[in-house]
Amino acid sequence: MIKIKLLLLFLIANCQLSIVNCQLPVVEYLRIADNQSVLYYGKEQDGYPRILNHPYFKDDRPAKARLSYCGVVYPQAMLRLDLHRDELVALSPDNRSIVLFPENVDYAELHGQKIIYFRSDSLRGCPDSGYYILLYSGKCNVLKKQAADIMVNTSNITRLEHYFNFSTKYYLYKDGVYYTIRNKMGLLRVLRPYKHELKRFIASNKLHFRQNAEEFIFRTVSEYEKIADYDF
Numbered sequence: 001m002i003k004i005k006l007l008l009l010f011l012i013a014n015c016q017l018s019i020v021n022c023q024l025p026v027v028e029y030l031r032i033a034d035n036q037s038v039l040y041y042g043k044e045q046d047g048y049p050r051i052l053n054h055p056y057f058k059d060d061r062p063a064k065a066r067l068s069y070c071g072v073v074y075p076q077a078m079l080r081l082d083l084h085r086d087e088l089v090a091l092s093p094d095n096r097s098i099v100l101f102p103e104n105v106d107y108a109e110l111h112g113q114k115i116i117y118f119r120s121d122s123l124r125g126c127p128d129s130g131y132y133i134l135l136y137s138g139k140c141n142v143l144k145k146q147a148a149d150i151m152v153n154t155s156n157i158t159r160l161e162h163y164f165n166f167s168t169k170y171y172l173y174k175d176g177v178y179y180t181i182r183n184k185m186g187l188l189r190v191l192r193p194y195k196h197e198l199k200r201f202i203a204s205n206k207l208h209f210r211q212n213a214e215e216f217i218f219r220t221v222s223e224y225e226k227i228a229d230y231d232f
Helices: 002-040 184-190 195-204 213-231
Strands: 063-069 072-082 087-091 097-099 105-110 113-118 130-137 141-153 161-174 177-181
Touching (some): 002 072, 072 105, 130 213, 141 213, 161 184, 184 195, 184 213, 195 213
Antiparallel strands (some): 063 072, 063 105, 072 087, 087 097, 105 113, 130 141, 141 161, 161 177
16 A cells, blocks of 8 residues: 555656646747747747748848837847748747747838738728738829749750749829739829829939839829828
8 A cells, every 4th residue: 555655656757747847938938038928929930842942021031120019019039921821920039930820910020111911801902911012102092012933944945943033013002092003104003193293203304114113102192192182
């Protein structure tokens, strides 16, 4: 009977020790993560098979970013934006890639750009929900959507090679409607009645849509709002 009691005490002690040992990494993780631990509750990002290039915005390595998440600002979050899966990914203190819940993302300032999670609505021309770069915010808004699609290179007859092909779309919100901007004339049609004033501005500043669509749209829309405000 005494031997049985001693055996039970030995087993209980071992179980308690195992529980403590299991809890130690969790405690240490929470200590390192501190108040940022809420960022790391999501799922871990899936890896990619062998592909020639990467699908991330600017860089495949996590970069220091300013993130507003659930109304709390994290000035030194380590982030990267997956343009294929449309996922914003945070690097945890234990080097795991955690997919952030998009509904909790207010904005992220990454690689000098402001990234928002845009929620689609019923307005005419409204783009799909997803992560967008907010290029301009005023009476008009300009959104930039980048995507990376997996393509197959068939020129190599010995084996198929996969790579990411990148595409970019621009959306202009004006007077309750979203417009897809594909070229210079499309933008000027939306920004009437100041088409002629804007043409002079574009020419004097030597702006070219094909060379730098992002700068062209940003500066033209900004000038449009200045003219409209002055005219009003």
